[in-house]
Ligand SMILES: [K+]
């Protein structure tokens with residue numbers, strides 16, 4: 001697989017990029033594992049904790065995995081347990097994890113697209129031409145720049161708000177702004193407040209920038225880049241981008257409507273607010289649900305009607321090659337289009353004047369059903385390993401871990417080590433699994449010299 | 461659509477068969493609806509109840525739907541609530557429902573197979589030739605005969621056992637034998653004992669014949685016929701039959717192993733038995749799980765590890781065009797083969813030297829995902845309509861209703877009318893839904909004169 005193109009500068013610093021391009025499917029899981037283990041090591045050391053003692057291995061591993069996989073589930077209270085050393089480490093791990101998945105995911109998309117000769121608009125020039133190290137570096141730079149700008153803007157707005165509205169001293173205001181900005185863009189979900197963002201539910205200056213940062217980070221670079229470049233002609237977007245952008249919008253609207261309806265009069269969530277407050281809290285919570293992991297309403301206080309919605313939205317997740325998890329918006333809507341075509345008796349599945357390759361259909365089916373199987377297996381494991389956790393709470397926490405969302409009913413903290421290890425495995429698989437699996441099966445296509453006769457069994 | 465063939469005798473009695481062949485997809489749901497409403501009317505009348513008063517509409521509707529859809533969920537205690545009149549009505553409704561789904565389903569399979577030019581071995585002679593009324597009548601006769609022989613054998617064995625082992629008078633022994641034989645073959649699940657078959661868990665003379673009857677009825681006529689006719693050369697079975705027969709065997713073994721392991725020492729289920737008793741009760745319960753609906757162990761006493769297994773097995777169900785419900789064994793294993801092929805990077809999905817049509821894959825996907833959506837929607841509806849039902853119990857009862865299994869934790873009886881109506885709708889959709897949907901989408905294929913350019917989005 002030739003990577004370098006004539007005219008591109010191939011320097012020493014390019015070895016990682018070259019490796020990534022050669023073995024994208026192996027490097028991503030390995031890189032995440034190394035980051036997690038290093039992070040665990042640091043977080044275990046006494047300077048990382050307020051009590052200045054060694055943190056138990058599973059607690060540190062859980063926190064590091066949660067940070068690197070940008071999940072945000074916690075087993076200790078973030079602001080009171082960790083010192084600034086620990087918090088900086090969490091920030092670094094989140095930033096690394098987010099950057100890793102954004103760049104790794106985008107490169108995998110590029111490699112897969114090139115291998116299969118697929119249409120992508122990540123490289124502006126020739127669409128399916130060979131791309132070199134220079135092109136790759138440009139894409140990585142663009143990702144870095146997007147991240148930097150988003151985080152800087154959020155940090156600035158939040159710092160100003162904390163300083164002016166809450167009288168934080170300058171240093172503290174900037175640190176708090178920066179910490180949450182990093183978490184938002186990377187869809188991390190850690191917070192410096194024990195009640196997460198519930199205390200700011202009414203304050204759009206804090207929650208709205210974080211919501212928009214969450215949405216941008218969770219959209220993924222391929223869709224983000226194509227949608228912003230080609231915003232004048234959405235009809236010409238690739239199918240992936242169409243599914244991701246319009247699908248995300250649909251899910252945002254559905255989530256907003258259901259949350260508002262279900263929680264409107266709930267005294268433990270939106271009940272106490274006026275209508276603007278209800279709308280604000282519902283919108284921001286909605287933006288954080290699918291993967292951000294912040295919460296502006298008390299998750300334990302949510303109405304019974306909201307739980308299935310949250311679980312479904314978490315499971316779907318965000319955009320492909322984004323900081324979001326889940327089976328991905330494009331996968332979900334691709335399956336919906338398949339079912340719709342089947343019910344209408346259409347021979348082809350068409351999305352916006354494009355016919356879906358049947359290979360994509362089988363990939364989507366595989367990703368979705370294996371994810372269902374994983375969540376079910378995780379839930380059952382959690383139930384069997386622990387006493388007194390109800391099925392719905394276990395399902396919620398497992399889905400949150402698998403989809404690296406980080407919303408929690410607080411179950412994670414009460415679990416024994418075996419249960420926490422289950423969630424750790426789920427966060428890791430959820431983070432690297434769908435991307436790795438999706439690209440591995442896309443690339444690993446065998447050719448057969450013979451075909452068996454076709455048969456069409458009756459179904460149902 | 462020409463139905464009659466030269467030489468076949470077309471009499472007056474053939475109008476139903478002709479209609480069925482012309483509109484199989486419409487007649488089945490309509491026929492079930494009529495039977496349910498007539499049954500409801502009869503069950504509401506005072507002579508049907510021990511207290512000789514009018515039964516409330518929802519109770520009668522629930523019981524009639526449960527009987528016609530061969531589910532076996534109950535909202536009143538069968539032996540103490542209904543008089544022999546009511547019980548005979550339940551038997552008639554179960555027999556009608558079972559015969560209806562066996563014949564309707566088999567005819568639909570025939571019609572679909574002929575329309576699509578598919579391989580089927582239901583008609584011995586020319587495989588895809590036009591078939592006439594005469595052929596259809598022969599198939600229906602075979603189904604009737606199979607049913608009659610199975611039920612007669614079970615009735616005889618059970619009646620003897622009840623008379624000799626339990627000193628029932630002759631009439632009572634025959635009636636009890638006949639009632640349970642009809643329930644077993646039709647996968648009905650009603651019982652004349654308040655604890656269902658728990659009292660007979662140790663008695664293989666009672667539970668084994670019922671288990672085998674359940675398995676035969678739940679295999680479906682297409683698979684049963686091909687497997688028994690062609691038992692010497694299983695390699696030449698159609699894909700449907702291979703998937704159904706071997707798949708059922710795999711599910712039976714898995715269910716048996718898990719039940720035995722999970723319940724071995726459970727004092728509320730298998731604990732008190734010796735090892736032969738444990739094996740007997742586990743095997744018979746295993747045979748009833750996927751759709752029979754009898755229980756030889758106390759469902760409420762089951763270990764937490766058994767519940768997910770039961771829910772999964774109920775959801776999968778039995779054979780196509782059988783008295784079983786669920787998404788069907790063939791659908792489940794077809795999807796498993798798709799995923800396996802995808803993970804191995806195979807371009808084709810092959811089952812026993814046959815390549816699966818991609819149409820079948822999309823059908824299986826549609827049936828499975830719509831069924832998941834229905835069960836989730838049903839569970840959420842039940843939770844919202846009722847107080848104090850936990851998610852796992854609601855999921856269990858809803859899956860049992862949808863898959864027309866009839867295993868119950870007793871939740872159905874405690875539900876308010878709205879909750880019972882939810883289960884009624886689920887039983888009806890579960891009974892006629894997958895078959896109707898499966899055949900409707902198989903038959904309703906549009907032709908397009910143009911195709912859009914293909915595109916393969918990234919998945920996951
Ligand atoms: K998160």
Ligand SMILES: [K+]
Pocket residue numbers: 530531532647648649751752753864865866
């Ligand atoms: K049943």
